[in-house]
Amino acid sequence: MTDQGNTTPTEPDLQPEPRTPRFGRRAILVAVGLLGIVVASFFLFGRPGDSTPASPVPPVVRVDVAKATVQSIESYVEALGTMSPRSQATIGAKLGGQITKMPLLKNQPVRQGDVIAMFQSSDLLAQRDESAALVEQARINLQTLLTATIPQNAASQEKLRLDARANVANALALASRRRELFAQGGISKKDLDASELALTLAQDDLRLTETNLALRVSAVDPNQRALLEQQIKQAEQRLKQLEIQLGYAQVRAPFRGVVTDQFQFEGDFVAAGARLVILADLTEIIVKTAFADTVAARLHVGDSVQVFPADQPGQQLSGEVSLISNSVDPANRTVETWVRLSNADGRLRSGASARVRVADQRVGQAIVIPVPAVTLDASTSNAGTVMVVDSKSVAHERKVTIGVRSGGLFEIVAGLKAEEVVVTNGGYSLQDGTQVQVTAKGRTGAAPK
Secondary structure (H helix, E strand, O other): OOOOOOOOOOOOOOOOOOOOOOHHHHHHHHHHHHHHHHHHHHHHOOOOOOOOOOOOOOEEEEEEEEEEEEEEEEEEEEEEEEEEEEEEEEEEOOOOOOEOOOOOOOEEEEOOOOEEEEEOOHHHHHHHHHHHHHHHHHHHHHHHHHHOOOOOOOHHHHHHHHHHHHHHHHHHHHHHHHHHHHHHOOOOOHHHHHHHHHHHHHHHHHHHHHHHHHHHHHOOHHHHHHHHHHHHHHHHHHHHHHHHHHHOEEEEOOOOOOEEOOOOOOOOEEOOOEEEEEEEEEEEEEEEEEEEEHHHHOHHHHHHEEEEEOOOOOOOOEEEEEEOOOOOOOOOOOOEEEEEOOOOOOOOOOEEEEEEEEEEEEEHHHHHHHHHOOOOOOOOOEEEEEEEOOOOOOEEEEEEEEEEOOOEEEEEEEEOOOOOOOEEEEOOOOOOOOEEEEEEEEEEEEOOO
């Protein structure tokens, strides 16, 4: 029993706090994981009621195609050349002095013989006149020598020669008439002989007179005569030299052309040999270039070539080979080649550059496809691959061999037939057996159905 009078307070009853079991937390984590799996399965495999999952659709690649055709193809070789005028000359001064007349001629056309420059020549004119007077004086001295030592009067000697010639003419006419009369029986033989004798005497008198005149000339002192003749010759040579120098005072154009550069102007003092202008005939242009010796071996004078001036983009000119050098440059194994171009309109400029294209190889019937259709094994290789599209629009990889290359076309030597369709765009990294769809703009030729 408990003593109610003497009671002591007792501690309240302590009960333990409820604790969450450890297995409850694990159940929550498992439930969340299962829910995630169900959601993922729904998105990946469809609704739970579906019996089988959907199979993946194979991808379809859109491509451009082209058909392999049969046509002729040419390969070309190009080289860079420089344009030069057909004729060019640097005209210089042959006479030193001041230029008295020379207009501004640069870029101006001139004709053959036109005066380009004139030099001061008054001193040369005075020397020329003096030399001409010396020539005349030397001739007078010789004539005086010949006429001053005649043993007889020159006038009488000349009269005797004229009289002798007249007597010969008379005697000849008389003898001719008497021969005719004697033949007709009109005169005797004696009269004919007399006329023949008179003719002989007249001819002897003429020879004597002419001999006397020759003796008169030969009687002159030969040394003195030779000296005077030499003086005449020297004076004439001096006169000729001065006339040539006077010709140098006028500089004329040697041919028709255009003045491309001018170095001197009116009023300048120049020395002999100084450059005046550069004259070029631009009616025809020569493009000087160099091709490899292997290419030059297949070229001939007269072959047609194409020229593309660098300063005229898009311009294509036709020319012909005019010269192929007989020597090879040992440094780079090239042969200098000249191409002639007409330049009647004057649009081509001297010194400009141009690409010269010549035909290297030609195949008459070749299977050709566009260049983008081929993936070469190497940039310089003749082997590569193409993607051929069959009738079911499936692309198949195929090895091909390249022949002639011309612009945007390749000749296919092996690996492809005519009319087969190849991928030209969109075939990069395309796998063999891939389903393709040809774009509307990519249908070149016949596309596969």
